Amino acid sequence: MASKNLLLLAGDGIGPEAMAEVKKLIAAMNDKLGSDFVTDEGLVGGCAYDAHGAAISDADMAKAMAANAVLFGAVGGPKWDAVPYEVRPEAGLLRLRKDMELFANLRPAICYPALAASSSLKQEVVEGLDILIVRELTGGVYFGEPKQIIDLGNGQKRGIDTQVYDTFEIERISGVAFELARTRRNHVTSMEKRNVMKSGVLWNEVVTQTHKARYADVKLDHMLADAGGMQLVRWPKQFDVIVTDNLFGDMLSDIAAMLTGSIGMLPSASLGAPDAKTKKRKALYEPVHGSAPDISGKGIANPIAMIASFAMCMRYSFGMVTEADRLESAIAAVLDQGLRTRDILSEGMTEVGTTQMGDAIIAKF
Amino acid sequence: MASKNLLLLAGDGIGPEAMAEVKKLIAAMNDKLGSDFVTDEGLVGGCAYDAHGAAISDADMAKAMAANAVLFGAVGGPKWDAVPYEVRPEAGLLRLRKDMELFANLRPAICYPALAASSSLKQEVVEGLDILIVRELTGGVYFGEPKQIIDLGNGQKRGIDTQVYDTFEIERISGVAFELARTRRNHVTSMEKRNVMKSGVLWNEVVTQTHKARYADVKLDHMLADAGGMQLVRWPKQFDVIVTDNLFGDMLSDIAAMLTGSIGMLPSASLGAPDAKTKKRKALYEPVHGSAPDISGKGIANPIAMIASFAMCMRYSFGMVTEADRLESAIAAVLDQGLRTRDILSEGMTEVGTTQMGDAIIAKF
Ligand SMILES: CC(C)[C@H](C(=O)O)[C@@H](O)C(=O)O
Ligand SMILES: CC(C)[C@H](C(=O)O)[C@@H](O)C(=O)O
Numbered sequence: 001m002a003s004k005n006l007l008l009l010a011g012d013g014i015g016p017e018a019m020a021e022v023k024k025l026i027a028a029m030n031d032k033l034g035s036d037f038v039t040d041e042g043l044v045g046g047c048a049y050d051a052h053g054a055a056i057s058d059a060d061m062a063k064a065m066a067a068n069a070v071l072f073g074a075v076g077g078p079k080w081d082a083v084p085y086e087v088r089p090e091a092g093l094l095r096l097r098k099d100m101e102l103f104a105n106l107r108p109a110i111c112y113p114a115l116a117a118s119s120s121l122k123q124e125v126v127e128g129l130d131i132l133i134v135r136e137l138t139g140g141v142y143f144g145e146p147k148q149i150i151d152l153g154n155g156q157k158r159g160i161d162t163q164v165y166d167t168f169e170i171e172r173i174s175g176v177a178f179e180l181a182r183t184r185r186n187h188v189t190s191m192e193k194r195n196v197m198k199s200g201v202l203w204n205e206v207v208t209q210t211h212k213a214r215y216a217d218v219k220l221d222h223m224l225a226d227a228g229g230m231q232l233v234r235w236p237k238q239f240d241v242i243v244t245d246n247l248f249g250d251m252l253s254d255i256a257a258m259l260t261g262s263i264g265m266l267p268s269a270s271l272g273a274p275d276a277k278t279k280k281r282k283a284l285y286e287p288v289h290g291s292a293p294d295i296s297g298k299g300i301a302n303p304i305a306m307i308a309s310f311a312m313c314m315r316y317s318f319g320m321v322t323e324a325d326r327l328e329s330a331i332a333a334v335l336d337q338g339l340r341t342r343d344i345l346s347e348g349m350t351e352v353g354t355t356q357m358g359d360a361i362i363a364k365f
Numbered sequence: 366m367a368s369k370n371l372l373l374l375a376g377d378g379i380g381p382e383a384m385a386e387v388k389k390l391i392a393a394m395n396d397k398l399g400s401d402f403v404t405d406e407g408l409v410g411g412c413a414y415d416a417h418g419a420a421i422s423d424a425d426m427a428k429a430m431a432a433n434a435v436l437f438g439a440v441g442g443p444k445w446d447a448v449p450y451e452v453r454p455e456a457g458l459l460r461l462r463k464d465m466e467l468f469a470n471l472r473p474a475i476c477y478p479a480l481a482a483s484s485s486l487k488q489e490v491v492e493g494l495d496i497l498i499v500r501e502l503t504g505g506v507y508f509g510e511p512k513q514i515i516d517l518g519n520g521q522k523r524g525i526d527t528q529v530y531d532t533f534e535i536e537r538i539s540g541v542a543f544e545l546a547r548t549r550r551n552h553v554t555s556m557e558k559r560n561v562m563k564s565g566v567l568w569n570e571v572v573t574q575t576h577k578a579r580y581a582d583v584k585l586d587h588m589l590a591d592a593g594g595m596q597l598v599r600w601p602k603q604f605d606v607i608v609t610d611n612l613f614g615d616m617l618s619d620i621a622a623m624l625t626g627s628i629g630m631l632p633s634a635s636l637g638a639p640d641a642k643t644k645k646r647k648a649l650y651e652p653v654h655g656s657a658p659d660i661s662g663k664g665i666a667n668p669i670a671m672i673a674s675f676a677m678c679m680r681y682s683f684g685m686v687t688e689a690d691r692l693e694s695a696i697a698a699v700l701d702q703g704l705r706t707r708d709i710l711s712e713g714m715t716e717v718g719t720t721q722m723g724d725a726i727i728a729k730f
Contacts, residue, residue: 076560090560120490120599141506141528142561149563156532159567163506163526166517193615195441195455196507198514202524226615227655230623233598234485250558250591251616258595290592 003036004318007067009044009060009096012080012089013291014354015073017299018306021358022071025307028362029323040067044096045075045089045291055092064096069317070284071310072096074291089291097137100282102270103169104176105135105249106312107288109236109256112265114335118346119261121233126259131239132184133256134177135249137270139169140199142246165199165245170206172273177243178215187219187240191228191248203245225252232256253288263289264302264343267309269316283317285309295342299353302341304331307361330364368401369683372432374409374425374461377445377454378656380438382664383671386723387436390672393727394688405432409461410440410454410656420457429461434682435649436675437461439656454656462502465647467635468534469541470500470614471677472653474601474621477630479700483711484626486598491624496604497549498621499542500614502635504534505564507611530564530610535571537638542608543580552584552605556593556613568610590617597621618653628654629667629708632674634681648682650674660707664718667706669696672726695729 006026010019029035042060043051051057055075056064064070075089085091096102111119111129119126144162151157174190181188190207192200204222211220223231225248231238232252236259244252257263266289272282287305295301308331315324339360340349352360371391375384394400407425408416416422420440421429429435440454450456461467476484476494484491509527516522539555546553555572557565569587576585588596590613596603597617601624609617622628631654637647652670660666673696680689704725705714717725 085563085566088560094561121486125485144525147563149567152531157567158532159528159530159562159564160509161528161562161564163524163528165524167521167523193612195453196459196615197524197526198450198512199524199526201450202514202522226619229594229616230619230628233620233623247558247612248616250561251594251613254591254595255598255620258598263595 003038005066005068006037006039006313007063007070008039008041009064009070009072010041011045011073011075011291012047012077013074013293013296014301015045015075015291017296017301017354018287018303019071019073021303021354021361022306022310024358025310025362025365044072044092046077046080048092049080049083049087049089053087055087055089056095061095061099064100065282068280069313070096070100071313072284072286073306074287074289076291077293077296094142096284097270098143100284101138101272102282102284103136103138103273104173104271105137106180106269106271107133107135107249107253107257107266109133109253109260109266111260112332112335114332115261115265115344118344119259121259126236126261129236129260131236131256132180132241133249133253134173134180134241134243135253136169136173136245137249139165140246163197163199163247165202167202167206170203171210174207174210174243175214176271177241178211178218181218181241185240186217187221189221189223189228189239189242191223191225191242191244191252193225195224199245207243228252229255232259257288262302262344263305264341265304265308267305267312269309269312271316281317283313285313299355300342301354302343303354303358304341304361307331307358327361327365330361333364334360368403370431370433371402371404371678372428372435373404373406374429374435375406375438376410376440376656377412377442378439378658378661379666380410380440380656382661382666382719383652383668384436384438386668386719386726387671387675389723390675390727390730409437409457411442411445413457414445414448414452414454418452420452420454421460426460426464429465429649430647433645434678435461435465436678437649437651438671439652439654441656442658442661459507461649462635463508465649466503466637467647467649468501468503468638469538469636470502471545471634471636472498472500472618472622472631474498474618474625474631476625477697477700479697480626480630480709483709484624486624491601491626494601494625496601496621497545497606498614498618499538499545499606499608500618501534501538501610502614504530505611528562528564528612530567532567532571535568536575539572539575539608540579541636542606543576543583546583546606550605551582552586554586554588554593554604554607556588556590556607556609556617558590560589564610572608593617594620597624622653627667627709628670629706630669630673632670632677634674634677636681646682648678650678664720665707666719667708668719668723669706669726672696672723692726692730695726698729699725
């Protein structure tokens with residue numbers, strides 16, 4: 001049997017520190033459980049710019065295309081604030097998403113019981129929260145053309161971005177949402193701004209048709225994206241799966257993440273379409289948190305989101321459901337034990353650093 | 366002296382019920398305080414569509430252009446869900462904003478002490494909250510062209526919207542934000558997605574230049590809009606004035622509103638540029654809540670957001686600062702007294718209907 005090829009792109013800031021914990025975990029699994037992960041590494045973001053003058057090199061991009069899955073850390077930092085737009089750190093991530101055609105971004109917002117009290121929301125509002133945001137990731141205003149700044153003369157410039165969605169893009173992302181809803185609480189809420197945007201009108205229409213044609217057994221609601229953001233803050237447990245476009249998904253998934261008490265905890269998966277022959281999907285797994293340059297290099301970053309991203313990787317790319325479940329339970333167990341990195345520290349808990357947190361999770365796994 | 370001409374556009378759903386309380390207040394002020402308000406009325410939204418086949422008639426639009434200020438209720442409801450896009454209820458509001466050139470939308474998010482406990486956020490997170498969102502209102506993806514759905518054949522359609530910002534638009538809205546910050550805690554946070562959007566790059570650049578050239582005394586921060594949404598939920602008191610574009614402003618102001626415990630409480634003002642001769646700004650005042658068709662006609666809607674919008678009208682359009690302060694104090698006093706409409710009801714409080722709430726506020730004024 002072919003081994004499981006992973007490309008590790010740790011990136012900038014706390015990315016490498018968090019990725020180091022996943023590397024230890026993979027080594028332990030290969031060693032003790034006979035897992036057959038083979039890892040390679042590459043550069044993305046500011047560190048790739050420093051090395052090659054691009055946010056990801058063509059060689060690393062080729063590795064990503066060939067890997068069974070990519071594990072991604074985080075990119076960016078003040079060091080690269082002034083680099084040209086085309087080679088800014090984020091461009092590496094956006095190229096990975098686009099070239100690998102990772103159109104489906106899965107962002108679970110789960111509130112670990114041990115952390116319910118650390119949310120800025122009331123405990124009863126977030127305790128037991130388990131929602132999944134399915135964000136379209138290769139379309140919309142992120143990639144639409146024209147996207148440019150025009151010099152109009154007279155000291156005036158014009159900044160233009162274009163939001164574009166085609167029927168097939170909306171169909172396939174809503175298909176993913178409906179399929180996942182069937183494995184959960186069977187309820188999808190679609191969010192757009194059809195009262196203002198033509199792409200929202202089309203979004204609403206195509207989601208409705210897809211539902212009618214293939215997923216009539218799933219409960220479907222529509223909400224305006226602004227009202228949806230409000231409802232997420234008011235009573236998030238009303239949702240199961242939320243499906244939305246690239247930009248609304250960016251905003252709404254970050255807000256959902258924050259409800260849970262810490263974005264240091266939350267993983268994400270970005271999936272492509274199943275290959276016609278092999279049925280395998282290209283995939284990239286990444287923590288929701290950013291590169292956090294203010295705390296990088298201090299050994300205090302929370303590695304849980306990165307480790308939980310690896311659990312999603314085992315689940316979605318390799319069908320290792322048992323191992324994924326066990327890893328997620330190990331994370332919960334360590335939290336129950338009272339271990340906390342600084343971002344989730346609360347009274348009476350034990351503060352640990354990045355490597356101690358990683359070690360504790362591996363020990364429980 | 367010329368009298369103060371107000372156009373009342375109550376709209377749909379709970380709009381007319383809420384507006385009725387403002388009418389009583391205006392009548393009382395004219396009667397007892399000798400105020401010189403002159404009111405006229407018109408139709409907007411679904412009711413205008415039913416009467417004229419348009420979301421606002423040209424005649425009512427002309428009245429709005431001529432008035433010193435417009436008071437707006439709310440538009441929309443399931444009755445008009447299937448009307449053509451061009452004449453949907455929201456088109457009336459969007460035309461008012463565009464034709465009156467109301468580029469500056471001021472959305473205060475204030476947490477009334479009496480209501481801090483009814484927020485879904487922890488009391489210490491929202492108690493004493495007082496932030497102001499300054500949203501650009503006549504540009505961006507709301508109005509950019511092309512905005513259309515194209516039939517591509519083969520069952521495929523393409524939905525397109527265009528985000529456009531010119532230097533002068535960003536300059537004037539950031540000017541409003543800096544000016545208002547000077548009357549408050551002297552701190553502006555600008556939000557965009559410069560890591561993904563060219564309009565965001567320009568936004569960031571122009572806000573920075575405007576700050577340097579004219580408002581260097583104000584503290585300025587920049588935040589990515591997704592991170593900004595997260596920070597609003599995590600610790601909203603870090604903000605004073607937030608300045609952002611039309612679409613991000615739509616999302617972020619609704620989220621900010623929800624932090625305060627009820628959107629039934631929050632007013633907004635939409636202002637144009639000062640006239641070259643008269644120095645007067647065109648203006649429209651509207652509650653943040655929508656038409657709430659589910660509770661309309663039952664006499665239970667909360668009129669406070671509408672009444673508070675009239676307070677903003679007195680403050681910004683007529684310089685009636687004392688009266689505006691007194692009206693806002695009357696609202697707070699009635700809440701302290703324990704009166705609550707159903708949307709803000711909590712244990713031990715006295716439930717009242719729309720007219721009783723209006724009467725109580727007028728009595729305290
Ligand atoms: C880093 C940035 C380009 C990215 C995005 O906007 O998609 C991030 O915010 C995310 O949500 O993954
Ligand atoms: C009614 C709608 C067109 C409007 C908007 O999107 O601007 C509303 O949500 C608002 O925030 O005033």
